[in-house]
Amino acid sequence: MVPPPVGRALRDYRALLAEHGPTWGEPPLGYVRMMSYLRFPDHARRMAAGPDADLDAAFRDALGGEVPRGLAVLRLTPGGHRLDHGPALALLSPGRVALTLLADSSRDAPVEVVVDGVAHEVPPGGARLLEATTGSAVTAGGRAVDLRPLTRPAEAARLRVRAGFPCRWTVVSEGGQGWYPPGVPERRDNSDAPFFHGDDLVLDVPAEPVTVRVARGMEYGTAETVVVPAAGEETLVELAPRRLYDAAARGWYGADLHVHMNWAGDLVAAPAEAAAAQLGEDLHVLNLVAGNVAGERVYDLEALRHWAGRDLPWSDASHLARMGVEYRNDLLGHVHAFGVAAPPRVYHTGFAGDADWPPNGAVCGELREPQAVLGYAHPFHGPVATPEDLMADGERNCTARALVVDAALGLVDGVELLHFSDLSATPGTVEVYRRLLGAGNRLAALAGTDTMLSFTRQDTVSSPPGWERVYARPEGPLTGESYARALRRGRTFVTTGPWLELEVDGRGPGETLDLRRGDRVTLIARSAGPEVERLELRTADGPLAEGPGGELRATLTAAEATYVVAVATGGRSARSPLRDAFAHTSPVHLDVDGRQVARREDVRWCLRWLDLLDELIRARARLRTRAQLRDHLDLVEKARAVYESRL
Structure with a gap:
């Protein structure tokens, strides 16, 4: 499974870990420290x-x-x-x-x-x-x-855990001490719960009460039992989680578009560990992104070069893994790409004293050439009420400040509505997304966890991949190409666990209805999942209808162009342990009398964002020549012309 160039890279990473510890010698930016x-x-x-x-x-x-x-x-x-x-x-x-x-x-x-x-x-x-x-x-x-x-000394016993298919297992004894099969990394998630992936596995445990828990991603519940294994003997625990819904049977496949195999950390992760995690979480699509940390080195670049445009070796009919890439600029935002056919020319700007050039839009234009799907990663980190909130004091904190440009110019396909960096009940990213939609930008709702398999215990990034997912509905069998097309078209919803459907006169997310003023349409939202407490149907003007989980219907009389999205919310559950339950669809677009949505308030919001971005670039961007500044400002002005035309 490991080609020679990838094997050599992994050996280099082990040497960095041995010499420097979990930073791997990266420049001491704040998040590295x-x-x-x-x-x-x-x-x-x-x-x-x-x-x-x-x-x-x-x-x-x-x-x-x-x-x-x-x-x-x-x-x-x-x-x-x-x-x-x-x-x-x-x-x-x-x-x-x-x-x-x-x-x-x-x-x-x-x-x-x-x-x-x-x-x-x-x-x-x-x-x-x-x-x-x-x-x-x-x-x-x-x-x-x-x-x-x-x-303390303890008598040894042996435990065999079996579900009949790959799962995520947690085995704990007194005091929360975790137990693992031989040679398996001792991983813990954000809740400090130990876990490992696989099936029919044997591990040594103490001959005392041991709790065994099994789960399998968000389409399953959790099963748990307590056993007291006998000293010197093997105890079989057969336990399987109950399926709550089967997305693939409905033609939908869940993805985590933002996972790092190696990104510094306390161990070096090999492809086999990514395979175990994907299958154990029943994650249909896994996008492993190559990217830098704080310096020049791009981790997993060798794997990208070897597998770009091809399925990773463990892929099957219902599980697809690809190597992707993360382009990073801390001042203007990060972008992840799925479905790249070849490694890009530029992976990062602004690091290690480099200029913040070329602009994000120029890099996105290059990444789009092989028809990759591009999405802004962990765009905003808290509540957002005004464009000023996006700029703050110009801190280099990965905020997606260039998104307003790249969305208007059609250079990106979507936005991570769900990500690790904002776990609030109503993420700021969602508020900005609705503003961008209302201003006439057609963007897909995407999700990525930023899980890093090279960390066994590290805030949210050591949690299993897929704890937030984007579901997309491709046409035909699941392939890298069919999935990328579905993402680009916005045939998606994002979720922490709940299943969510949206229909507008039979059309789903990513589709467009051409209406005339006065036409009436029927809107239906459906959810599944025990944690859903509230369903909502929204247009560009805000909430249209709301009710409890299950099914929600409403009618709408077309007056002006708009969009419709569905939202599901609820409380905490084992399936969404890091935040309250949340799901959000991409929009169904309602064009009226040949016009697309361009809500004046939202367009002006984006124009104000552009003004502030112009000021930020002039004041804070690291640029070496006037030509580099001109490249940035040219894209800002092109985006401004697009928004002004929508007024």
């Missing part, structure tokens, strides 16, 4: 992490005296030291378990902490985050630190 702390996401979010902050001390302060699972705190007190920790870890045989150790000093002089022969200085009143194991030799100020309380 945070990598070690995001293993404890609840506390990392509380950190005061300015550009000049002592992050170890900020992490210590964010803990507020708590000791989360996976961390031990070495308190360096004026009178000596003590070790604070959670429940002791069960050890089935003499060995070591990876450990993150936080040295926290209340002394008024520096303290030297030595871990396995490597010395680290902890400043007065300071802190240091250190990597160790439960078997490490540790001294503090020359005195040995006893790590034995971190573990």
Whole structure:
């Protein structure tokens, strides 16, 4: 499965990991510096992490005296030291378990902490985050630190888990300790739940109560049982999740368009791990994107070069995996591409001192040549009420500021409405998307999680791929080409789990009805999923009808061109653990008397956005020549002409 160039790249990544740890030696931009702390996401979010902050001390302060699972705190007190920790870890045989150790000093002089022969200085009143194991030799100020309380001996038993098809398994014992088959990465999701993928797997566990849970992506529920395996014996657990709906049987296939195999991290991920995750989550379409982190290196570039335009080896009739690419500019926004036929010329701009040039639109134009599907990735990070919210202070935070240009010029196909960076009840990205639709842009609703398989525990990105998905309905069998066409046409809806359908006089998302003023149409939204509490039908002017989950009907008399979307919302469930349930369709377009929607308020909103983008580029873009500035401003003016023509 691994061709020689890809194998060599993976070996290079392992060398980077061994030398630099989880940053792999990337330039220390803010998100690179945070990598070690995001293993404890609840506390990392509380950190005061300015550009000049002592992050170890900020992490210590964010803990507020708590000791989360996976961390031990070495308190360096004026009178000596003590070790604070959670429940002791069960050890089935003499060995070591990876450990993150936080040295926290209340002394008024520096303290030297030595871990396995490597010395680290902890400043007065300071802190240091250190990597160790439960078997490490540790001294503090020359005195040995006893790590034995971190573990306890346990009798070994054996567990075999079987569902009859690949699934996601969670096996935990006392204190939330996870157990895994031999050689399987010890992954944990955003909720700190351990998991692995596969079927008919054997693993060693303690001979004490063990909880076994099985799931399989968003089209299935969750099953759970507790067993007490006998010491020295193998216990079979046959458990399977119940299917809630079968999208493929209806001709719909769910995709995660934004997954990284390698992007720094605490391990190096091989294609086999991507295959296990896709099949275990029953994720129909997986787009593995090559991309950079903070410097020049583009991770998984060798895999892209080898497999561009071809299905990855584990693809079958209902599971399609492709190599794609992420183009990145932190000032103007990131774009992911699915269905690329060949590697692009440009992968990133603005990093490592490079100019923010060529403009995003120019790169999108090149990526579109082989008919790839382009979508802005994690576009907006919180509530958005005005165009000013998009610019903020010009921070380089991946906001999709150039989207207003590329949408007007037809250079992108869609927008990630669901992504990791905004988990609010009404994502800001959705509000901007509706503005863009109302201003006459035809964009598909897309989704991508930004899962990174090279992290075993890292905020949302270590959760399994596909926890948010875009469903598309291709014509004919599932292929890379048929799926790309369905995405481009907007035959999509995005979801955290609920099934959602929209019909307008029999037409679905991505389709257009040509009406005359006074024509009446029937709108129907249908949902499935136990977490759906509310259905809504919306036009460019806002909500048209709402009701409980199940089915919602309404009629509309055509007065002026508009669009119709359906939205489903609800509470938390095991199928949408990171946010409240949410699903949103792409629009059905209602043209009236030959005119397309161009709501004046939305067009003017986009024109104001363009004015602010012009100012931002002039003030903040890293450009070396007046010609580079002119290239940006030319695209802004072309987009302005498009919007003004719609008025």
